[in-house]
Amino acid sequence: MVFGRMPAIARSDSQTMKTAVAVQTRAQTKAQARMSGSTNSPIPSFAGQLEQYHAIQAEIRAAVDKVLQSGWYIMGEEVAAFEGEFAGYCGVTHVVGCASGTEAIALALMALGVGPGDEVVTVANTAVPTVSAISMTGATPVFVDIDENFLMDVSRIESVVTERTKVVMPVHLYGQMAEMDSILAIAEKHGLRVIEDAAQAHGAEYQGKRAGSWGTLGCFSFYPTKNLGCYGDGGAVTTDDKDLYERLLMLRNYGQEKRYYHTIKGINSRLDEIQAAVLRVKLTHLDEWNQKRRQVASWYERAIGDACMCPTQKRDAHHVFHLYVIRTTDRDGLRTYLRDAGITTLMHYPVPVHLQEAYRDLGCRVGDLPVTEATAGEILSLPMHPAVTEEGAEYVGTKIREYFSKRGGKR
Numbered sequence: 001m002v003f004g005r006m007p008a009i010a011r012s013d014s015q016t017m018k019t020a021v022a023v024q025t026r027a028q029t030k031a032q033a034r035m036s037g038s039t040n041s042p043i044p045s046f047a048g049q050l051e052q053y054h055a056i057q058a059e060i061r062a063a064v065d066k067v068l069q070s071g072w073y074i075m076g077e078e079v080a081a082f083e084g085e086f087a088g089y090c091g092v093t094h095v096v097g098c099a100s101g102t103e104a105i106a107l108a109l110m111a112l113g114v115g116p117g118d119e120v121v122t123v124a125n126t127a128v129p130t131v132s133a134i135s136m137t138g139a140t141p142v143f144v145d146i147d148e149n150f151l152m153d154v155s156r157i158e159s160v161v162t163e164r165t166k167v168v169m170p171v172h173l174y175g176q177m178a179e180m181d182s183i184l185a186i187a188e189k190h191g192l193r194v195i196e197d198a199a200q201a202h203g204a205e206y207q208g209k210r211a212g213s214w215g216t217l218g219c220f221s222f223y224p225t226k227n228l229g230c231y232g233d234g235g236a237v238t239t240d241d242k243d244l245y246e247r248l249l250m251l252r253n254y255g256q257e258k259r260y261y262h263t264i265k266g267i268n269s270r271l272d273e274i275q276a277a278v279l280r281v282k283l284t285h286l287d288e289w290n291q292k293r294r295q296v297a298s299w300y301e302r303a304i305g306d307a308c309m310c311p312t313q314k315r316d317a318h319h320v321f322h323l324y325v326i327r328t329t330d331r332d333g334l335r336t337y338l339r340d341a342g343i344t345t346l347m348h349y350p351v352p353v354h355l356q357e358a359y360r361d362l363g364c365r366v367g368d369l370p371v372t373e374a375t376a377g378e379i380l381s382l383p384m385h386p387a388v389t390e391e392g393a394e395y396v397g398t399k400i401r402e403y404f405s406k407r408g409g410k411r
């Protein structure tokens with residue numbers, strides 16, 4: 001497969017995704033009825049969790065039943081086994097399971113002792129939880145602009161580093177990793193720690209090394225639509241640092257070193273046995289699913305042609321296409337046209353975090369992050385999951401080309 005102009009993307013917050021899936025189902029049903037009178041439509045669904053469940057139903061049911069029959073539901077064998085297996089997969093020594101991706105980031109920051117008065121450098125074109133986790137610790141998020149791949153523009157990091165900066169937190173958005181070699185070099189120069197937000201990048205690689213294995217700590221979400229998702233909420237922190245690992249084990253479990261003896265102040269953020277059992281099954285399929293996502297991306301790229309801007313893949317990157325995000329200055333017109341053809345699209349993310357109402361106190365203004373702000377008005381996420389068919393991708397690509405040819409070729 002040739003990745004000349006390959007895709008990149010991100011995911012919505014939980015509620016948006018749930019709503020989108022419901023809306024998409026209704027829109028698809030209507031369009032299918034209009035176009036063929038049949039339910040065997042080529043139109044791909046947006047996230048494909050149900051298709052995936054049906055494909056592995058027997059394995060999942062057996063794994064869940066085993067936990068139910070064990071009588072042990074929190075912090076048991078399944079969590080320990082998953083942590084070991086996911087550590088092996090990511091290429092790190094330790095993994096600590098926790099309750100969500102948001103809390104994975106918060107726990108990672110807490111483990112480093114980040115708190116009020118500290119600054120964390122990150123990006124604003126991300127799922128809001130990247131930033132809410134920083135706020136949870138009392139630290140201040142500081143934003144840098146992005147490059148043409150929607151990833152942290154490493155050339156801008158040093159301009160925002162102050163004596164209060166403690167951490168740089170790149171986001172591997174849409175399934176593609178940020179330039180970790182440059183980020184680590186800058187962090188080392190300024191004495192900073194690096195936390196990877198890898199919530200959208202299970203199995204992604206940069207220079208042959210997996211997401212979660214570059215920074216001091218890596219944070220994953222197992223929200224159901226993620227490349228590796230469970231059937232509820234879940235998350236994990238990766239690290240090679242034994243001290244941080246031991247601290248994380250306590251932090252996620254009320255700060256206790258042994259039962260009822262609390263060494264530090266912690267929270268309850270545990271991955272449960274059922275979700276861990278589900279993740280163990282799904283982890284064995286992850287590489288195959290990621291490969292299918294890459295195949296879907298190549299079908300989209302071929303089908304869309306030069307009708308609008310397809311995502312690009314960085315040199316040295318192994319992109320796992322959590323999302324497939326195209327870019328056009330006529331985004332809203334295209335979105336309406338695709339909706340009328342029964343194709344669900346989403347925007348990841350329509351409002352960058354620095355311009356969100358909730359973060360007004362940071363004092364950011366329109367114009368602070370010009371590339372981030374321009375892309376927010378032009379991005380459109382197409383249906384992406386391993387079960388999208390070639391016919392489905394072709395159908396979406398044809399509709400996109402059709403729209404722009406009717407509009408006189410405007411991109």
Ligand SMILES: Cc1ncc(COP(=O)(O)O)c(C=O)c1O
Nearest residue numbers: 100101102127129130199221223
């Ligand atoms: C980039 C990014 N960071 C953090 C999170 C938070 O993960 P969770 O929803 O599991 O809390 C998400 C999830 O949407 C995400 O996409």
